[in-house]
Amino acid sequence: MPPKSNDIEAGQAIKRLPSNAELVPHAGKITMDEPAYFGxxxxxxxxxxxxxxxxxxxxxxxxxxxxxxxxxxxxxxxxxxxxxxxxxxxxxxxxxxxxxxxxxxxxxxxxxxxxxxxxxxxxxxxxxxxxxxxxxxxxxxxxxxxxxxxxxxxxxxxxxxxxxxxxxxxxxxxxxxxxxxxxxxxxxxxxxxxxxxxxxFGGVDGILFPFDPNHKTHQNQDADYDFLQVALLGVILGFGTTWLIFYLRSFKNSSFFCSDTMRSSIHDFSVTFSVLIWTIVSKVIFKDVEVASLNxxxxxxxxxxxxxxxxxxxxxxxxxxxxxxxxxxxxxxxxxxxxxxxxxxxxxxxxxxxxxxxxxxxxxxxxxxxxxxxxxxxxxxxxxxxxxxxxxxxxxxxxxxxxxxxxxxxxxxxxxxxxxxxxxxxxxxxxxxxxxxxxxxxxxxxxxxxxxxxxxxxPLPVLNGVFLFxxxxxxPGIQFWNRFLLFFQQPSKYPETPYTKYMDKGRIHLFTIIELFFFAMVFVVQNIKAVAVVFPMMTFFCIPARTHLLPRIFEGWELVLLDGDIFEIQEWIDRKTDSVAEYEASLRGDLSEYEDDATQ
Known part of the structure; x- marks a missing residue:
């Protein structure tokens, strides 16, 4: 058993390891900026x-x-x-x-x-x-x-x-x-x-919509017109555009081509190259197939x-x-x-x-x-x-x-x-x-x-491919999406992040479920035409939910790791690292470094 906090080793008291909640006072609290009135x-x-x-x-x-x-x-x-x-x-x-x-x-x-x-x-x-x-x-x-x-x-x-x-x-x-x-x-x-x-929900033209034989792009066409041919080419153009953009962007970190400048150029112009290539494919190679164009x-x-x-x-x-x-x-x-x-x-x-x-x-x-x-x-x-x-x-x-x-x-x-x-x-x-x-x-x-x-x-499918990209x-830049993917991953294989390192996975999943609930509300309102106009207001309601509801469910340090900015997270991690190091030093009876820091 580890020694108790009142044990004495090498003439020094063993430090108590502070709890996560004690590391940063008022962690997770949100405060409003001072107002700057009158212009x-x-x-x-x-x-x-x-x-x-x-x-x-x-x-x-x-x-x-x-x-x-x-x-x-x-x-x-x-x-x-x-x-x-x-x-x-x-x-x-x-x-x-x-x-x-x-x-x-x-x-x-x-x-x-x-x-x-x-x-x-x-x-x-x-x-x-x-x-x-x-x-x-x-x-x-x-x-x-x-x-x-x-x-x-x-x-x-x-x-x-x-x-x-x-x-x-x-x-x-x-x-x-x-x-x-x-x-x-x-x-x-x-x-x-x-x-x-x-x-x-809205019937907006997408890559897969031309598979509908009654789609508006198939109206008023010649007798030889084949809507499945048009739809299949649209799928190739749309998903091909998206795939080629990602493929060209991957060259930036590859070992191919002769210099960083060349690889960076391919990465930077990936969208332009992809749009040009697939437009040429549509207009030259498949010029007889009447794919919908931009209106x-x-x-x-x-x-x-x-x-x-x-x-x-x-x-x-x-x-x-x-x-x-x-x-x-x-x-x-x-x-x-x-x-x-x-x-x-x-x-x-x-x-x-x-x-x-x-x-x-x-x-x-x-x-x-x-x-x-x-x-x-x-x-x-x-x-x-x-x-x-x-x-x-x-x-x-x-x-x-x-x-x-x-x-x-x-x-x-x-x-x-x-x-x-x-x-x-x-x-x-x-x-x-x-x-x-x-x-x-x-x-x-x-x-x-x-x-x-x-x-x-x-071609409209090429532009839809750009939208998909x-x-x-x-x-990947949305933490909500990355935490959602944790539902389908083996816990021992979770990517190392501050919240996966220090928090229980059940608490992480609870936060994600709450976020999913609010997302679903906003998504449903946005897709009901009669009330779609108020969807930004529904998004705004997420702010009081974070300031008043979540602190009743999660501890402040958990909110910092899940919802804080990089400086708040780093401050908490630094405090955690220092407290563990000081505790371990007290077990060894070597607190001289920390006592010197305290006196300075």
């Missing part, structure tokens, strides 16, 4: 980001900059056009693909110059699309011109963004920890993977076409007997055109509250995920400043009849990972923090308006 947070954000690092971020041009810019162009343009088609359907062509391209291009370029966190990619999201659909239905029911109502909601949204930034209310979203970040990230990643393969508008002009000069009816749907359109809608909304209802500017303040909440949460949670300490991003946060910018950008979009844009999670993760250098375990060692990749990629989005016919050459490649 102080905006000024601080501006000074510590744009004011400090702008020149470096605008001049660190290298090969990786070019490769990541091309990757992000492919990553951004496809969902931009896909959301454009969805907006066109949901708003009866009041907003369409041209509007989403223009909005994405100008905001991306502007944000790359003046934004505070340029690693975060701006784009369209499902919740914002769902809410815009609600606004459109409201405008029809109230007999108000949509563009007018949309513009006034944008005005109020800017006011709310200013107030929230001015009084530093973004500090509430900074209460989020890995628990909330992982749930949100895994939700977005799962959406990308499901939609790339084939979404059973691209024919010319650059507002999507809404008018039956008359007043532009009150949509051509040709509302005037089928009319041979030609009278024109297209104006780029600027007439905010005075309320159809005789003077209360519209005030009434818009109500729905703007929920619109702003979407803006606040979609942006805030994505920003928090990207700026997590484990990502080793050092150029500072800018929650208040960037929220104000987002309000300004979307105010302009509202006046122009363009879609509102927010930070998009998966493209942000892909952007971060593509600019990062990692160790063999996937931990981020360094990130090239630059504004150039967002600038160049969104400039390409803008220039694509001048080359719409070239975009039509991109984006989702799958993001999974």
């Amino acid at each position: 102080k947070g905006i000024i601080k954000d501006l000074k510590t980001t744009v004011g400090t690092h702008w020149r470096q971020e605008m001049t660190n041009f290298n090969q990786k900059t070019v490769a990541v810019s091309m990757l992000m162009f492919i990553t951004v343009i496809a969902p931009t056009l896909a959301f454009g088609a969805s907006y066109s359907t949901a708003t009866e062509s009041h907003i369409g693909a041209i509007e989403t391209i223009l909005a994405t291009a100008w905001i991306g370029c502007a944000y790359s110059f003046i934004g505070g966190m340029p690693l975060c990619i701006i784009g369209s999201t499902g919740p914002v699309l769902a809410f815009t659909t609600v606004l459109y239905d409201m405008s029809k029911n109230m007999d108000i011109p949509f563009y007018t109502f949309y513009a006034w909601v944008s005005v109020w949204m800017l006011i709310y963004a200013f107030l929230c930034s001015f009084f530093d209310l973004t500090r509430f979203v900074r209460l989020a920890t890995r628990f909330t970040d992982d749930i949100f990230a895994f939700l977005i990643v799962s959406i990308f993977v499901i939609k790339a393969i084939g979404d059973p 691209v508008p024919d010319q650059f002009e507002p999507t809404y076409q008018c039956c008359d000069d007043a532009c009150t009816m949509f051509f040709p749907k509302e005037c089928p007997d009319q041979a030609e359109r009278a024109g297209v809608r104006s780029w600027f909304a007439d905010m005075a055109d309320t159809n005789g209802k003077g209360w519209v500017p005030i009434a818009a303040a109500g729905p703007a509250v929920l619109a702003f909440f979407l803006l606040y949460l979609d942006n805030g949670i994505t920003w928090h995920l990207i700026m997590h300490k484990s990502n080793n991003v050092h150029h500072g946060e800018a929650y208040n400043y960037d929220l104000l910018l987002s309000g300004c950008f979307n105010f302009v979009n509202g006046l122009l009849g363009l879609p509102w844009l927010v930070a998009t999670t998966v493209p942000c993760i892909v952007h971060l990972n593509s600019l990062a250098e990692k160790d063999k375990d996937g931990n981020i060692l360094h990130v090239q923090e630059t504004r150039l990749t967002m600038l160049f990629s969104h400039m390409c989005v803008g220039f694509s308006i001048l080359a719409l016919d070239l975009l039509k050459l991109l 984006m989702g799958v490649s993001a999974l």
Whole structure:
């Protein structure tokens, strides 16, 4: 039996080995930052980001900059056009693909110059699309011109963004920890993977959907058309694109090719090479098989076409007997055109509250995920400043009849990972923090308006393969996913992490089960169209669950190992290592080193 704490060996008392809970007082507790009221947070954000690092971020041009810019162009343009088609359907062509391209291009370029966190990619999201659909239905029911109502909601949204930034209310979203970040990230990643393969909930085109003989891509085809042939080629193109990207990226750590520069080039341009190769396969080798291509508008002009000069009816749907359109809608909304209802500017303040909440949460949670300490991003946060910018950008979009844009999670993760250098375990060692990749990629989005016919050459299955890569490649960086895999692994073969080393596996699994429960709630709400618009609010509820529920189930040190940042985890491990070493030294009767440290 080991000696008791009051035994004496070599004239010294044996130290008591402290419990895990005693190592770090108040471990696992989450505290709110001190508020920076009256615009102080905006000024601080501006000074510590744009004011400090702008020149470096605008001049660190290298090969990786070019490769990541091309990757992000492919990553951004496809969902931009896909959301454009969805907006066109949901708003009866009041907003369409041209509007989403223009909005994405100008905001991306502007944000790359003046934004505070340029690693975060701006784009369209499902919740914002769902809410815009609600606004459109409201405008029809109230007999108000949509563009007018949309513009006034944008005005109020800017006011709310200013107030929230001015009084530093973004500090509430900074209460989020890995628990909330992982749930949100895994939700977005799962959406990308499901939609790339084939979404059973929303009917969005995926790699497997052409196997349905009634799929829309098979309609109005020749008698010799073979839908199974098209579907099989789509599967080869889609999964082939994903496989080739991963295969080319694997060369970075291989022994093949003659230099690190060559291997890095293949890794950096893997997505571009894969898209080009499989597009050539489709258009040259299998040119007789009519695989679906990207849905691209024919010319650059507002999507809404008018039956008359007043532009009150949509051509040709509302005037089928009319041979030609009278024109297209104006780029600027007439905010005075309320159809005789003077209360519209005030009434818009109500729905703007929920619109702003979407803006606040979609942006805030994505920003928090990207700026997590484990990502080793050092150029500072800018929650208040960037929220104000987002309000300004979307105010302009509202006046122009363009879609509102927010930070998009998966493209942000892909952007971060593509600019990062990692160790063999996937931990981020360094990130090239630059504004150039967002600038160049969104400039390409803008220039694509001048080359719409070239975009039509991109096979849809190839782009779905890129989406699948984006989702799958993001999974290893989500601790929730790694802990979920532990359910299917032999305990003695668990990868060595702080929580697997020091915690009982049952406690780890309990934490993962709770996380699965909250993920399931958010996932279900997101896929029920009637309530999908409130899914960011459901994600926000994960924050009080972490601050108030989990501390009642887990000890503080367990929450540190499972949910803390790298500095909290390292502090606890250091205390644990020191306490064990001191205890073992006391058993040997050799505490001189620790006594010297205590007296200094």
